[in-house]
Amino acid sequence: MNDRRRTDSPSKRSPDKGKAKAAAKPGLAARQAAARLFGAVIDKQTSLDGLLDPVTGSPIYRDLSDEDRGLVRAILTTSLRFLPRIEFLLNSLMKTPLPEGARALQHLLVTASAQILYLDVPDHSAVDLAVEQAQADPRNRRFAALVNAVLRRLSREKDSLLSQVEGRSTFPTWFDARLGEAYGPELARQIGESILSPAAIDLTVKDQAEDWAQRLDGRLLPTGSIRLRNVSGAITELPGYAEGAWWVQDAAAALPARLFGADLKGQRIVDLCAAPGGKTAQLILAGADVTALDQSANRLKRLQGNLDRLGLNAETRLTNMEQFTTETLFDAALLDAPCSSTGTIRRHPDVLWTKSPDEIDKLALVQERLLRHALTLVRPGGIVVFSNCSLDPREGENMVARLVEEGLAERVPLSPSDWPGLEDAVTPLGDMRTTPAMIAPEDGYAGGLDGFYAARLRRPL
Numbered sequence: 001m002n003d004r005r006r007t008d009s010p011s012k013r014s015p016d017k018g019k020a021k022a023a024a025k026p027g028l029a030a031r032q033a034a035a036r037l038f039g040a041v042i043d044k045q046t047s048l049d050g051l052l053d054p055v056t057g058s059p060i061y062r063d064l065s066d067e068d069r070g071l072v073r074a075i076l077t078t079s080l081r082f083l084p085r086i087e088f089l090l091n092s093l094m095k096t097p098l099p100e101g102a103r104a105l106q107h108l109l110v111t112a113s114a115q116i117l118y119l120d121v122p123d124h125s126a127v128d129l130a131v132e133q134a135q136a137d138p139r140n141r142r143f144a145a146l147v148n149a150v151l152r153r154l155s156r157e158k159d160s161l162l163s164q165v166e167g168r169s170t171f172p173t174w175f176d177a178r179l180g181e182a183y184g185p186e187l188a189r190q191i192g193e194s195i196l197s198p199a200a201i202d203l204t205v206k207d208q209a210e211d212w213a214q215r216l217d218g219r220l221l222p223t224g225s226i227r228l229r230n231v232s233g234a235i236t237e238l239p240g241y242a243e244g245a246w247w248v249q250d251a252a253a254a255l256p257a258r259l260f261g262a263d264l265k266g267q268r269i270v271d272l273c274a275a276p277g278g279k280t281a282q283l284i285l286a287g288a289d290v291t292a293l294d295q296s297a298n299r300l301k302r303l304q305g306n307l308d309r310l311g312l313n314a315e316t317r318l319t320n321m322e323q324f325t326t327e328t329l330f331d332a333a334l335l336d337a338p339c340s341s342t343g344t345i346r347r348h349p350d351v352l353w354t355k356s357p358d359e360i361d362k363l364a365l366v367q368e369r370l371l372r373h374a375l376t377l378v379r380p381g382g383i384v385v386f387s388n389c390s391l392d393p394r395e396g397e398n399m400v401a402r403l404v405e406e407g408l409a410e411r412v413p414l415s416p417s418d419w420p421g422l423e424d425a426v427t428p429l430g431d432m433r434t435t436p437a438m439i440a441p442e443d444g445y446a447g448g449l450d451g452f453y454a455a456r457l458r459r460p461l
């Protein structure tokens with residue numbers, strides 16, 4: 001339920017206005033901001049969404065004009081999408097590696113290279129501004145000539161350099177290894193390619209999906225979601241938004257709630273990690289009586305706002321689900337657990353640079369704990385759907401296998417024939433596994449799905 005429009009396209013550049021007073025030259029403030037924010041992602045593992053939040057984000061970003069914000073967003077997402085390729089090329093152009101601690105210089109070079117290689121920014125302007133940027137920073141001043149030489153060469157030899165890195169992995173080495181191990185080299189390669197372009201915007205509609213697809217010039221996907229073409233303007237201005245006819249939800253994110261079945265009338269379902277509420281809304285619409293929990297007050301407020309707009313009701317509870325107990329056990333529970341989010345790399349290309357393998361292993365343990373608790377909240381025979389947006393089986397398949405083996409949960413397998421157009425997403429054991437390589441592009445609509453895992457489990461009788 002992300003109502004804000006995100007774009008990777010650089011806005012037309014214009015002189016920095018108003019707040020960017022420090023800028024000596026038009027466009028310089030945006031480049032300086034891009035390099036510093038890139039450093040915050042790469043060196044301090046700060047999330048890009050957090051940094052670029054228009055209200056609570058970094059002042060470095062918030063102080064920019066709207067147009068510069070668009071440019072900075074484009075530079076950052078592009079730098080992150082193509083980082084290993086950019087670094088490879090930069091290394092190949094330098095006679096000696098940069099000094100170990102020269103992080104600000106590295107960030108400057110990467111963000112300038114992203115503009116030259118992949119963005120619609122005139123090369124000479126990207127080079128000139130990068131040199132000026134180096135001169136304005138005492139840490140980088142002595143490298144200004146190097147910046148000039150390397151970027152000019154990058155610009156001159158762009159075509160041949162780009163062909164050198166075509167097909168080269170865009171992931172950190174550790175993630176490449178994990179993907180290869182989980183999916184095999186070919187699928188891992190396809191998932192790698194998927195990160196190079198931004199994800200499409202998908203909508204879940206309350207009803208009349210075909211009509212809405214027509215009205216919004218969207219493509220009705222086999223998942224039931226509507227995929228939009230390039231949206232120009234705010235998503236909130238589209239027909240149906242104000243009246244609460246639909247909400248933004250990746251097509252894969254709309255699948256886990258469907259594992260309970262289409263008609264949930266009379267069922268009491270607890271949505272344990274509910275905010276911002278996309279899946280809660282689906283469960284309510286299917287007829288369930290929903291209790292929605294989240295431990296974040298801000299996010300629960302967003303969930304309530306979203307449900308209000310959609311005209312839907314749920315009982316909401318601000319609580320850590322691990323401390324939540326109930327006298328009357330629920331018929332079913334959805335646990336859409338906090339995870340590494342590696343399935344959302346097309347939308348969040350910072351994820352792989354802000355998460356480490358150790359963190360993923362720790363998150364898998366948290367999810368296992370949450371799932372064990374979720375199973376105690378439903379009646380014997382009750383269903384628990386576990387889901388997350390990770391591509392790593394440690395957080396999904398492997399963890400669920402342990403609980404099934406222990407006898408704490410029984411799998412209620414999905415049948416591929418119940419998922420027309422998504423048969424490949426049903427695993428041999430009957431779980432749902434989507435990847436960004438699924439759903440081919442068609443008629444100008446982008447392809448791809450977020451990487452999601454979902455298992456339908458039953459509490460044994």
Ligand SMILES: C[S@@+](CC[C@H](N)C(=O)[O-])C[C@H]1O[C@@H](n2cnc3c(N)ncnc32)[C@H](O)[C@@H]1O
Binds near residue numbers: 001273293294338
């Ligand atoms: C992946 S998001 C859920 C997305 C949501 N199901 C949807 O479809 O819109 C995970 C949510 O779990 C919440 N969360 C994480 N740990 C929790 C816990 N122990 N108890 C309750 N909520 C938790 C987070 O605040 C976050 O909102």
